[in-house]
Amino acid sequence: xxxxxxxxxxxxxxxxxxxxxxxxxxxxxxxxxxxxxxxxxxxxxxxxxxxxxxxxxxxxxxxxxxxxxxxxxxxxxxxxxxxxxxxxxxxxxxxxxxxxxxxxxxxxxxxxxxxxxxxxxxxxxxxxxxxxxxxxxxxxxxxxxxxxxxxxxxxxxxxxxxxxxxxxxxxxxxxxxxxxxxxxxxxxxxxxxxxxxxxxxxxxxxxxxxxxxxxxxxxxxxxxxxxxxxxxxxxxxxxxxxxxxxxxxxxxxxxxxxxxxxxxxxxxxxxxxxxxxxxxxxxxxxxxxxxxxxxxxxxxxxxxxxxxxxxxxxxxxxxxxxxxxxxxxxxxxxxxxxxxxxxxxxxxxxxxxxxxxxxxxxxxxxxxxxxxxxxxxxxxxxxxxxxxxxxxxxxxxxxxxxxxxxxxxxxxxxxxxxxxxxxxxxxxxxxxxxxxxxxxxxxxxxxxxxxxxxxxxxxxxxxxxxxxxxxxxxxxxxxxxxxxxxxxxxxxxxxxxxxxxxxxxxxxxxxxxxxxxxxxxxxxxxxxxxxxxxxxxxxxxxxxxxxxxxxxxxxxxxxxxxxx
Numbered sequence: 001x002x003x004x005x006x007x008x009x010x011x012x013x014x015x016x017x018x019x020x021x022x023x024x025x026x027x028x029x030x031x032x033x034x035x036x037x038x039x040x041x042x043x044x045x046x047x048x049x050x051x052x053x054x055x056x057x058x059x060x061x062x063x064x065x066x067x068x069x070x071x072x073x074x075x076x077x078x079x080x081x082x083x084x085x086x087x088x089x090x091x092x093x094x095x096x097x098x099x100x101x102x103x104x105x106x107x108x109x110x111x112x113x114x115x116x117x118x119x120x121x122x123x124x125x126x127x128x129x130x131x132x133x134x135x136x137x138x139x140x141x142x143x144x145x146x147x148x149x150x151x152x153x154x155x156x157x158x159x160x161x162x163x164x165x166x167x168x169x170x171x172x173x174x175x176x177x178x179x180x181x182x183x184x185x186x187x188x189x190x191x192x193x194x195x196x197x198x199x200x201x202x203x204x205x206x207x208x209x210x211x212x213x214x215x216x217x218x219x220x221x222x223x224x225x226x227x228x229x230x231x232x233x234x235x236x237x238x239x240x241x242x243x244x245x246x247x248x249x250x251x252x253x254x255x256x257x258x259x260x261x262x263x264x265x266x267x268x269x270x271x272x273x274x275x276x277x278x279x280x281x282x283x284x285x286x287x288x289x290x291x292x293x294x295x296x297x298x299x300x301x302x303x304x305x306x307x308x309x310x311x312x313x314x315x316x317x318x319x320x321x322x323x324x325x326x327x328x329x330x331x332x333x334x335x336x337x338x339x340x341x342x343x344x345x346x347x348x349x350x351x352x353x354x355x356x357x358x359x360x361x362x363x364x365x366x367x368x369x370x371x372x373x374x375x376x377x378x379x380x381x382x383x384x385x386x387x388x389x390x391x392x393x394x395x396x397x398x399x400x401x402x403x404x405x406x407x408x409x410x411x412x413x414x415x416x417x418x419x420x421x422x423x424x425x426x427x428x429x430x431x432x433x434x435x436x437x438x439x440x441x442x443x444x445x446x447x448x449x450x451x452x453x454x455x456x457x458x459x460x461x462x463x464x465x466x467x468x469x470x471x472x473x474x475x476x477x478x479x480x481x482x483x484x485x486x487x488x489x490x491x492x493x494x495x496x497x498x499x500x501x502x503x504x505x506x507x508x509x510x511x512x513x514x515x516x517x518x519x520x521x522x523x524x525x526x527x528x529x530x531x532x533x534x535x536x537x538x539x540x541x542x543x544x545x546x547x548x549x550x551x552x553x554x555x556x557x558x559x560x561x562x563x564x
Contacts, residue, residue: 077242
């Protein structure tokens, strides 16, 4: 890495290795999601996990084996329980407020005006998600009315992006990764124009979750929110769901290591156990389960699930498949002026090849574990000392070309920090809409030259994730969170056109993963000759294509984890 005299930002040779590690990673119980860079190598953890200045204490360990679901009723939503205190006192920045109220029509007009090379009809169909999937090409707006107008499996998502510039000064937003259970509501200031204290919680529940329930008989069961992290937001969704449906909603914790979880599946139907040890059928579930959700959620369920777990396998929690999904969509978008901007991926890299790839990248790389999340499995490498020692490796190489971090506006000490941007979106029959935005900055400012201070690691300059581990417990450095308010937003140095660009990139990445999920869920020939179940017409109509998945993601251990 080297400094850029034009932008005073860190030069990224920007290449990453996604790897599979034999030893299992510890689960993170933090409430923050991961960004491009997460926890450093083991020998860097001591420095990275300095508890000084942490605003959130480690959480107590769960009483696994005796957990039960909590019943949430209408009228229980209290903003103080579901937003950070500083968010409740924050005033949203007028520019962010303006962006969130633009609507897709004006976003489309602005983006195509600034980017005349972009095909107007293609982008309009994407924002409305009117796509002729089976035909493999985009159609004109005039013929789009007959198509399905919402993602099939991936309807609620959040992307992490970097604001970068090229050596010629071309600024753009690039996708780092896209998450299928994104955080962000608790960090988003309220839109005063709406006069609603529920913020984005209500947008996701009303616009996406409740629309999925159209045609689902209420007599089939209750509603539930099931989670394994981020109780602040999970409970917020449950309270809003109860308010908007006027029904009882169950809030249940569902951990991978729980020997007696309060959630089970019976003939494709989710059941929830209450504190009286009684089981309740669930007709629809809001899933906030992030740690290997595919080993606890079936791919085919009678219970409606947001998001279906195939969205995680297709890229929402699988970086290997996400890279393939982006490549496939970019091939289809060729000639439209649109593309998912992301690192080029070279897959199936063995351990012995890693030094060769690092040398070809100038000794600078980011190593990524394909299935990790919540602040784990990403390592920044700028010298041999930062290269961790692992067992057998199997993964991919990501090549992003040469980008420079734009970073934050210099502070009074003339320090610039790397920052990222999280954009949460949801979709329904009217297309996509932005829901929440927040940013995070790295712990230490960028150096003009890496050798200027050998005591500062590359992780401390590049790691934007808020998760740190203190005494075997996960906690959050909330002071590095940047809100979309009048105080923090100006530090980012971005404008409304940057937000529009980030939104477009997020939509493209979500569509790419949803289309990959559709490829993986092939039609079930055995159901074509059978009459559909009148109560559950969607059940078993499509089956997961294990053969295709293994070809795209050759990992036997992962295949064995999938619940089916």
